[in-house]
Amino acid sequence: MMERLPAESAYRILESGPIVLVSTRGPDGRANLMTMGFHMMIQHDPPLVGAIVGPWDHSRRALSQTRECVLAVPTVDLAETVVDIGNCSGASLDKFERFGLTPMPAQTVDAPLVRECLANLECRVVDDGFVRRYDLWVLEVQRIWIDAAREERRLIHHQGDGRFSVDGETLDLGERMVKWRHLMD
Amino acid sequence: MMERLPAESAYRILESGPIVLVSTRGPDGRANLMTMGFHMMIQHDPPLVGAIVGPWDHSRRALSQTRECVLAVPTVDLAETVVDIGNCSGASLDKFERFGLTPMPAQTVDAPLVRECLANLECRVVDDGFVRRYDLWVLEVQRIWIDAAREERRLIHHQGDGRFSVDGETLDLGERMVKWRHLMD
Numbered sequence: 001m002m003e004r005l006p007a008e009s010a011y012r013i014l015e016s017g018p019i020v021l022v023s024t025r026g027p028d029g030r031a032n033l034m035t036m037g038f039h040m041m042i043q044h045d046p047p048l049v050g051a052i053v054g055p056w057d058h059s060r061r062a063l064s065q066t067r068e069c070v071l072a073v074p075t076v077d078l079a080e081t082v083v084d085i086g087n088c089s090g091a092s093l094d095k096f097e098r099f100g101l102t103p104m105p106a107q108t109v110d111a112p113l114v115r116e117c118l119a120n121l122e123c124r125v126v127d128d129g130f131v132r133r134y135d136l137w138v139l140e141v142q143r144i145w146i147d148a149a150r151e152e153r154r155l156i157h158h159q160g161d162g163r164f165s166v167d168g169e170t171l172d173l174g175e176r177m178v179k180w181r182h183l184m185d
Numbered sequence: 186m187m188e189r190l191p192a193e194s195a196y197r198i199l200e201s202g203p204i205v206l207v208s209t210r211g212p213d214g215r216a217n218l219m220t221m222g223f224h225m226m227i228q229h230d231p232p233l234v235g236a237i238v239g240p241w242d243h244s245r246r247a248l249s250q251t252r253e254c255v256l257a258v259p260t261v262d263l264a265e266t267v268v269d270i271g272n273c274s275g276a277s278l279d280k281f282e283r284f285g286l287t288p289m290p291a292q293t294v295d296a297p298l299v300r301e302c303l304a305n306l307e308c309r310v311v312d313d314g315f316v317r318r319y320d321l322w323v324l325e326v327q328r329i330w331i332d333a334a335r336e337e338r339r340l341i342h343h344q345g346d347g348r349f350s351v352d353g354e355t356l357d358l359g360e361r362m363v364k365w366r367h368l369m370d
Contacts, residue, residue, distance in 0.1 A: 009345075015222045016342035016350055017202010037200045040225030040235055042319050050225055050235060050321070079356055087364045130315055134227050136235070138319070154353070157201035157342060160194075162362040165201055168339070168353025171261070176268045177347040 002104075002113075002120075003148040010047035010141040013073055013119050014039065018155035019082055019164065022053065023070040023103075023120075024062035025111045031103050033095040033114070034059040035086030037158040039071075047141040049123065054135040058090040062111075063137065067125040070106055071139075072114035076154045076166045083162060108142040118153060120145045187289075187298075187305075188333040195232035195326040198258055198304050199224065203340035204267055204349065207238065208255040208288075208305075209247035210296045216288050218280040218299070219244040220271030222343040224256075232326040234308065239320040243275040247296075248322065252310040255291055256324075257299035261339045261351045268347060293327040303338060305330045 005012075014020075020039065025031045038052035049071070053060045063069055074082050081099050088095070096103050096112075103112030106122045113120040122145075127138035154167040190197075199205075205224065210216045223237035234256070238245045248254055259267050266284050273280070281288050281297075288297030291307045298305040307330075312323035339352040 012345040160197040162359035165352040167350040171349040174347035
């Protein structure tokens with residue numbers, strides 16, 4: 001059950017630094033996935049995300065050609081899959097098929113959503129001015145889908161070298177955020 | 186007990202997306218702190234970090250003038266302090282004093298380390314070419330200090346609006362990282 005969130009909520013998903021999958025579909029129609037840990041929120045509204053996708057990533061070509069992608073946010077049950085996706089290349093195999101993941105049509109981009117992920121963010125490249133120097137793509141989030149029915153919601157955070165911290169308890173300190181009320185519901 | 190890590194280990198601390206404090210010291214000698222959730226690893230080696238510090242942040246002036254800062258990484262015991270630091274301005278108060286934090290001399294920058302944090306990363310601005318467009322500063326990590334004796338090591342990840350996920354269990358999938366061995370010990 002995919003529920004839509006406003007694109008301006010991107011920071012609620014990405015600011016916490018979860019590992020994500022980048023889904024693309026090249027002009028040849030082939031979908032691909034890569035694992036990405038180097039990304040950040042750049043701006044709340046419009047929601048901009050910075051993402052490092054380098055020439056060593058097979059997905060870079062499709063991203064560069066189509067200027068769109070989906071950021072799919074997996075939960076802890078997919079941890080091994082996430083690592084394995086980052087350890088093989090879409091040049092030689094169909095990762096959706098290989099890893100038993102289900103591509104679903106997105107609304108604003110051709111790149112597929114990943115059904116097994118908790119959240120999917122449809123994104124467009126809005127600035128490639130920092131790609132030459134740092135392989136840094138500026139993406140604007142267009143649509144966000146969240147699997148509201150899902151029980152497992154613990155994201156995983158890459159500490160490097162294949163070590164992840166799994167979300168533990170949640171701490172709600174919202175009532176102390178006096179300066180930032182304008183961002184909240 | 187502050188133990189030094191190689192600067193190239195920055196990704197082990199920052200890739201997981203923990204909330205951080207940015208410590209600066211202006212040309213007038215005044216130290217200040219801000220809370221930052223919008224940051225990313227850009228590159229492993231040399232270790233580059235992207236950080237959003239906007240004109241709405243009092244620390245921006247010191248960062249811009251001195252071109253250096255310390256990224257201090259707090260653990261869950263400091264969660265309320267971290268939120269409160271983000272909800273007042275260094276224009277009108279000394280945040281180290283107000284929040285009972287201890288500035289310690291760094292080695293390569295004038296900005297102070299924060300003794301109560303698990304890790305402190307001494308950083309220099311190496312590129313301000315994206316500041317005008319996105320308030321995005323590219324920092325190079327110079328030194329990393331880690332409090333090796335500390336028992337509490339759970340980082341907190343901002344989900345926006347004052348909600349944090351606290352590090353739970355750790356998952357070590359390093360043996361699956363076949364493609365990235367060159368980055369590991």
